[in-house]
Amino acid sequence: MLQVAVAFARHISQPSPVGLCGVCADFLDVSGAGITLMSGLNSGPVCSSNDRSGAIEDLQFTLGQGPCQDAFATGEPVTETDLAGNRVNRWPQFTPQALEIGARGVFAYPLSAGPARIGVLTLYQDLAGALTEDQEADCRAVAEVIAQTILTSQAASRPGVLADELDNAGAHRAEVHQASGMVAVQLGVDVAEGALRLRAHSYVAGRSIADVAADIVARRLRLSGDDQDDGDGGVSR
């Protein structure tokens, strides 16, 4: 465990969480890796090693469903060695879309800080199959190092202010939350409801929440009152 941590630490040139995903994917020998910061229902990307892992992170955020959410909720690693396998599907919305993106295996490791959890490391494989025992042990070790790296970055920041590197990485998903506020005013509801409407619209429209939010913020899209579950029906452009 210590050896892994040291090897990993040497592997990264800078102690910044943002550069970690590519290193993770290489080091753990998987198709892709994404690191997500989480707080309650909110989550945001710290980094992803490639477009596919970025898309998988976005998909889980849009749906509020997937291995990342489960790992965060339980504090235990969540493993699915073959999303296309013929078994009870724990993520009915996530699975088909994840397969479409090109993921067959997904592996999520919670980023823990003592009893608290701050995020999740999500790995995907483009082929079905379990990780080796060594890989699994390495994943746990790497998750510990990532958690520590994130906390270290934040520790240098003023209280209440998100560390620059996390902020710049978009961990706060600025546009999504701006759009939630806009939708709330458009529909005359509170922000929590605005966020739900935004999410529902994205799901029904089959788009990522980030894309829909960008359209709303750019005022290319407004959600109207009857836009609850009928997709584009209530959209005016």
Add this chain to the structure above:
Amino acid sequence: MTEMSERLPQMKGQTMAREELLAETFVQLADSLVDEFDIIDLLTVVADRCVELLDTDAAGILLADSDGNLRVMAASNEQARMLELFQLQNDEGPCLDAYSTGQPVVCTDLRLFSDAWPVFASEALDSGFLSVYAFPLRLRNNTLGALNLFRTNSRQMPETDIRLAQALGDSATIAILQDQAIRDVSLEAGRLQHALDSRITIEQAKGMLAERSNIDMSDAFERMRTYSRANNRQLTAVAADIIAGTLPLDALIPQPA
């Protein structure tokens, strides 16, 4: 920690050999550190085991808080707790000396210590105690507190008991340090989440303002910042009020001069 007490069969005066009980105690202490544990429960177990394993009638544990003030964390019985509190209130006694010097304090006959601790010595004697052994809870130069043994006899404590008391104290020290490390990292995690939540709150409020006044996000942010400064309030607090609906959006529209 109830688990720990349940696992341990009734021991004092029973068949279980002292060595076995000893070994079991240390294994249990080590085990409990692996999982989540309650530091007060664990220290109470240490105090109880001292009474069961050593030539002592009562035991108490004092621990310094983050400001360096000592507090009673655990005691084998109410008498020990009262004696610990008594020392803290009167700012004198063997336990305080062990903490402040970082060295063990041995007092085999309290009747001879009325000069050193006039108030404590007389109170302890009145409670029926004749001798006190106090051991610092210490890692290198860092003293965290003290483990104190109160005895109704004035015999010298056997050398093996003294070494054992120190070993139990060391176990307690490790537990205390681990507990503090966990607290520290939990605090950091809480700060990180607070920072993330603040940032999100500000973005949501920006969105509401931008939509209401048909302005862009940077103008919305500027408006919030101007309001915060003018009213001497934190940006996050203003954003939170906007979201809660307690601060009307129109209140942030700049007034013409």
